[in-house]
Amino acid sequence: MGTGVATPGDLASCRRELAAALPADALLADPADLRTYECDGLTGFRVQPALVVLPRSTSEVAACVAACHRHRIPFVARGAGTGLSGGALPVADGVVIGLARMRDVLEIDSANARMRVQPGVTNAEISTHAAPLGLYYAPDPSSQVVCTIGGNVAENSGGAHCLKYGFTVNHVLAVTMVTADGTILEFGDDCADRIGPDLLALIVGSEGTLGIVTEVTVRLLPKPAAVRTLVADFAAVAQAADTVSEIIAAGIVPAAVEMMDKLAIAAVEKGVRAGLSTRAEAILIIEVDGFAGQCDEDFAAIREICAAHGATAVHIPADAAERALIWQGRKAAFASMGQISPDYFVQDGVIPRTKLTPVLDRIAEMAREADLAVANVFHAGDGNLHPLVLYDARIPDQAERAEQLSTAIAELCVDAGGSLSGEHGIGTDKACSMPRMFSEIDLAAMDRVRAAFDPDGLCNPGKVLPTPRLCGERPGPYRPHPIETAGLAGRG
Structure with a gap:
């Protein structure tokens, strides 16, 4: 694949340009600050970025991306960090562009039942702002009080009520996106029937690999009677x-x-x-x-x-x-799950509803074979499984066995006629399983689409599509060094 991690460029020059483009408090370089951004909700994988920037507007995001592009520095967009597939895992010599400060509601159009927001607005906040108008936003991920609409768009998030109402892609009308070279583009519009290829649907669920979404217009629904x-x-x-x-x-x-x-x-x-x-x-x-x-x-x-x-x-x-x-x-x-297990991997496969019983039975068998426990909580109506593989990282080999079981469960879903992911995305976690679901021709086509948006491979590299580097040198679960465990040192 052609969109792996790009060869690092001139980080020092990029840092100077970023510092000039942003307020002083919007650039983080202290190792203690950077540790906050070294993983998302998939805490087993950790990489400390070189820099973190915290823009507040589309223009500031564009300036950050343009600087990275000029100096060939890979960058990763990050919202609230609640993702569960390692989609916001940083690149060691790269920049994290955090969108948490972009939390403005830009427009509420009650007559047309829509709202335009920045990506850092949380899922639940959209419904809170819409409630006085008798409206709400239907997709409701379990983390909705903290997860942001930008992350929802990246992962095409779902939730319990998506059985009837559909996923994020069914409720996004338009987005503003900064492409990998810093260009600002708009996709979608107010029309019910769009002409031409549906590029908006391509962006929703692309996991931040095509650009950084900086504004989102969502569809609102009347509250049910x-x-x-x-x-x-x-x-x-x-x-x-x-x-x-x-x-x-x-x-x-x-x-x-x-x-x-x-x-x-x-x-x-x-x-x-x-x-x-x-x-x-x-x-x-x-x-x-x-x-x-x-x-x-x-x-x-x-x-x-x-x-x-x-x-x-x-x-x-x-x-x-x-x-x-x-x-x-x-x-x-x-x-x-912290009440019953110190650690867990959460999986996100999809299967046909009619195969719930045999697949759950097989998961139980696989758990026994691995000598691990699996708790199941999921969107049964649309066959979106969330098996939680429980383990204790302090016990030798348990983390490895848990990761292997989690991957095997995801691939079991594919073998049952389903998908590797329903709403959490592929990210880093399941990229190496993509050939289980797609042919080489399929993956090559996806890579060509990605390269059309990001020919230099700078935008969230190493995610979604398998690469020799990723699948040959997977970061794996973090394991503290004995010196760190003894309290004599920490990660810098």
Whole structure:
């Protein structure tokens, strides 16, 4: 592939140019500051960048990128750092362009139900600003209170309610993007039917490899008139999985269908105390929304299907506060794993709904073979699995075995007719598995598209597409040196 890490250029000259283009507090070079940016949510992979810059506007981003381009310095855009695939992993001799200070809401167009924001605005903040108008933003990643819309665009993020409403790509109308040479371009518009190739859809989900998005116009939706939620307990994971398939086969499209297994429930109840049953082997959280009459009809049918598949209990929250607590528990599932394991890898494969049971059974077998535990919490309605491989990095070889199991699970999803990723992206974590899903011709075509935007390979290099350097010298889980463990030194 032609878009690996570029040969480093003149970093000192680039630094001087960046310092001249930005306010004094917008350039970080102290090693203590740089350590904050050495990884994203995939904390097993760590690389300390040479510099971090914190622009506040599209023009400042363009100046930073132009300087990097002139001096052949690779750069990586970073939002809130909540990504789970190593997509914001820095380059050792490169620059991180942090967008966290770009947090302005630029325009709210209530008549046309849209909002234009900078990339550092969080997912939840969009709905907060839209709420007084009776509107909201539908995609809702579990990290929505901290993850930013720029990162959502990069990864084409989803969330629990994307079963009915679609992913980020279905809710982005336009973006402003700085390309790899510092040029400012706009993609998308207000038209419902666009003419020509849909370059906007190409950018959404490109994981920051084509440029840096600095403004996003999102579609807002009216708040639903009615919302109904239930939690169904099951004595077997297979019963819960079969229930999901039958609900969809019945022609019902809930707003959300989430599944958690016993291990995930135990972690959530220790961390959040959401009132979920720790006796159940699996639970489904099912929500319908829309007009009241249709909600009631669908809700009744769903309850009947749950009962027919052996639900041991069906709990309906008494009020909005209890419903919010249930969703708080589901969305805190990843963070709650710290209650039962010191470390974990989270995977993000997609499979056909009808294969939920055999794939989950195989994951359990693989976990036993690796002598590791796997907790499952996922968007069951669209087959987007999030197996969490639990391990303890202090125990020799556990990190390696956990990483191998995590990769094997992702590739199992491909073998089952699915995908390596549903919403977390490929990043660094799964780039070397891309040949499992795509042919050499496919990957070469993707590389040509990427090179059309970034011929020098400076923009988020080493991500998404496999390269000999990446797959031959994977950074692997971070392991502290014995001197560091003894407290005699730290990473500089």
